[in-house]
Amino acid sequence: MRIALHYKNIDYEYRPIHLVKDGGEQRKEDYLSVNPKGEVPYFIDGDLKLSQSMAILSYIDEKWPQNPLFPDDRGLRSRCIQLSEIINSGIQPLQNLRVMQEVVKRFGCSDQEKKNWSSFWIEEGLSVLERELGLFKGPFSMGKDLTCVDLYLIPQIYNAKRFGIDLKRFPRLVDINDSCLKLDPFIKADPKNQPDSPSDL
Amino acid sequence: MRIALHYKNIDYEYRPIHLVKDGGEQRKEDYLSVNPKGEVPYFIDGDLKLSQSMAILSYIDEKWPQNPLFPDDRGLRSRCIQLSEIINSGIQPLQNLRVMQEVVKRFGCSDQEKKNWSSFWIEEGLSVLERELGLFKGPFSMGKDLTCVDLYLIPQIYNAKRFGIDLKRFPRLVDINDSCLKLDPFIKADPKNQPDSPSDL
Numbered sequence: 001m002r003i004a005l006h007y008k009n010i011d012y013e014y015r016p017i018h019l020v021k022d023g024g025e026q027r028k029e030d031y032l033s034v035n036p037k038g039e040v041p042y043f044i045d046g047d048l049k050l051s052q053s054m055a056i057l058s059y060i061d062e063k064w065p066q067n068p069l070f071p072d073d074r075g076l077r078s079r080c081i082q083l084s085e086i087i088n089s090g091i092q093p094l095q096n097l098r099v100m101q102e103v104v105k106r107f108g109c110s111d112q113e114k115k116n117w118s119s120f121w122i123e124e125g126l127s128v129l130e131r132e133l134g135l136f137k138g139p140f141s142m143g144k145d146l147t148c149v150d151l152y153l154i155p156q157i158y159n160a161k162r163f164g165i166d167l168k169r170f171p172r173l174v175d176i177n178d179s180c181l182k183l184d185p186f187i188k189a190d191p192k193n194q195p196d197s198p199s200d201l
Numbered sequence: 202m203r204i205a206l207h208y209k210n211i212d213y214e215y216r217p218i219h220l221v222k223d224g225g226e227q228r229k230e231d232y233l234s235v236n237p238k239g240e241v242p243y244f245i246d247g248d249l250k251l252s253q254s255m256a257i258l259s260y261i262d263e264k265w266p267q268n269p270l271f272p273d274d275r276g277l278r279s280r281c282i283q284l285s286e287i288i289n290s291g292i293q294p295l296q297n298l299r300v301m302q303e304v305v306k307r308f309g310c311s312d313q314e315k316k317n318w319s320s321f322w323i324e325e326g327l328s329v330l331e332r333e334l335g336l337f338k339g340p341f342s343m344g345k346d347l348t349c350v351d352l353y354l355i356p357q358i359y360n361a362k363r364f365g366i367d368l369k370r371f372p373r374l375v376d377i378n379d380s381c382l383k384l385d386p387f388i389k390a391d392p393k394n395q396p397d398s399p400s401d402l
Contacts, residue, residue, distance in 0.1 A: 048276045052290070054255065055283035062275050074263050075249045082256035089253070089290035099295065106318060107308035117307060 001041045001056055002194075003151045006185035008064045016194065019097055054081075054088055057148055069148040080147050083132060087152040091125035094118070095159070115163060122160050123169075129153065130170045139179035146180070154180050158191065202242045202257055203395075204352045207386035209265045217395065220298055255282075255289055258349055270349040281348050284333060288353040292326035295319070296360070320364050327361060330354065331371045340380035347381070355381045359392065 005012050017040050018025045026040055042049070043056040045063070050056050061069040070077045093099065095118035104114055133149075136142045141149035157177045160167065167174050180186045187193065206213050218241050219226045227241055243250070244257040246264070251257050262270040271278045294300065296319035305315055334350075337343045342350035358378045361368065368375050381387045388394065 048279070050279055050283055052283040052286040054286050054290075055279045058282055059275065059279035062278075074260065077263075078249070078251055078256045078260035081259055082251050082253040085253040085255050085290075089255070089286075089294050093290050093294040094300065102318075102321070103308075106314065107304075107310055109308060113307065120303070 001043065001053060001060075001151075002189035003154070003185050004057055004060050004069060006188045007067050007069075007146070007151075008060065009066070010060070010064055014194070053152075054084065057151065061148075067146075069146075069151065071142065071145070071147065076142065080142060080149055083129065083141065083149040084152045086125055086128055086132070087156050090128075091121055091156060094121040095163075119163050119165055122156070122163060122165055126156070126160060126165075126170050126173060130172050133176065134172045139176070141176055146183070150176065150180050153177070154186055202244065202254060202261075202352075203390035204355070204386050205258055205261050205270060207389045208268050208270075208347070208352075209261065210267070211261070211265055215395070254353075255285065258352065262349075268347075270347075270352065272343065272346070272348060277343065281343060281350055284330065284342065284350040285353045287326055287329055287333070288357050291329075292322055292357060295322040296364075316364060320366055323357070323361050323364060323366055324370075327357070327366075327371050327374060331373050334377065335373045340377070342377055347384070351377065351381050354378070355387055 002014070019040070022028070039051045041053060041056065042051050043059070044050075045059070048059070050059060057069060070080050100114055100118060103109060103117055109117070133141050133153075138144040140146050141153055153173065154177060157167070157173060181190075203215070220241065223229070240252045242254060242257065243252050244260070245251075246260070249260070251260060258270060271281050301315055301319060304310060304318055310318070334342050334354075339345040341347050342354055354374065355378055358368070358374060382391075
């Protein structure tokens with residue numbers, strides 16, 4: 001979401017929410033008074049309040065059409081949604097903090113088992129993407145132009161690295177990551193360049 | 202997906218894939234020759250092959266614009282995606298067969314624990330939807346017109362019932378379910394009305 005806002009040169013106010021500190025700021029009254037469900041990311045534009053990254057990105061793309069995130073062609077646009085969803089609904093929900101906490105609570109697994117669980121879903125999803133994105137030639141996920149897929153892929157690769165996943169098996173994804181990380185919107189949106197970045201990132 | 206095709210009166214050929222029989226038909230060579238990833242649902246239109254329900258529904262809605270699945274208004278359209286994603290990425294990935302099998306394999310949990318895991322995510326998601334859809338008045342999720350949200354909600358409620366979840370806590374969702382199940386596209390798409398329906402459904 002940060003990447004999209006930078007890519008489209010949209011001014012925004014950033015309110016960092018720390019998911020771990022003090023049991024999670026997303027569960028504190030301050031944040032819940034704005035967003036009763038306590039989810040992140042959360043996007044506010046006038047009266048409109050949105051959660052769910054696909055909804056937020058679609059809205060941003062329609063309201064600020066410069067530097068489009070989805071291809072014009074109907075078939076390619078649906079492929080763009082498909083490839084984004086491989087991360088959004090295929091990887092992310094299975095490896096996020098909340099689900100990992102629930103796995104530990106219910107099944108009392110070790111830190112290693114918890115890590116294995118998340119790594120399994122990340123590696124499986126990235127394998128699918130390595131094959132799928134190999135069908136497109138060019139610096140970005142779907143070829144010569146940046147799309148929504150890149151906006152999902154780069155943070156997911158960042159996350160894969162944090163889990164210690166060996167990216168050698170994913171040369172196409174590594175190439176795309178390298179291309180994107182040279183671009184201004186990705187540099188500005190990098191977690192370590194945020195005002196709330198913890199020093200250990 | 203079946204509901205959308207019926208709602209828009211689109212002729213289609215239905216190829217049932219049994220996810221459990223013989224270790225899962227989605228893993229057999231016959232199906233993998235069509236769809237190497239072995240996922241369902243899978244949609245083919247000419248050269249275009251799509252997985253991921255959000256991609257398939259967006260494509261169907263753009264190619265066959267009669268009986269639209271998304272509101273015209275930009276804000277409402279993004280809300281429609283958000284509410285659909287609460288099921289698509291917030292519930293479905295955490296309670297599907299594949300994830301349940303992995304939970305059992307890794308953590309050796311009992312049938313009851315497996316059921317509790319799925320029920321937890323379903324109930325949590327339905328609670329959010331009960332509150333969200335209470336903001337709209339009318340027979341359907343977003344008010345007077347059927348939308349994509351209903352296409353996600355009705356199968357999810359069907360699934361919740363299979364898990365034995367008490368729906369009394371979700372009166373708004375039950376009302377929407379009742380309204381939808383009176384409509385032809387939902388009757389035709391009902392699992393028990395499919396050619397491959399097992400007799401125990």
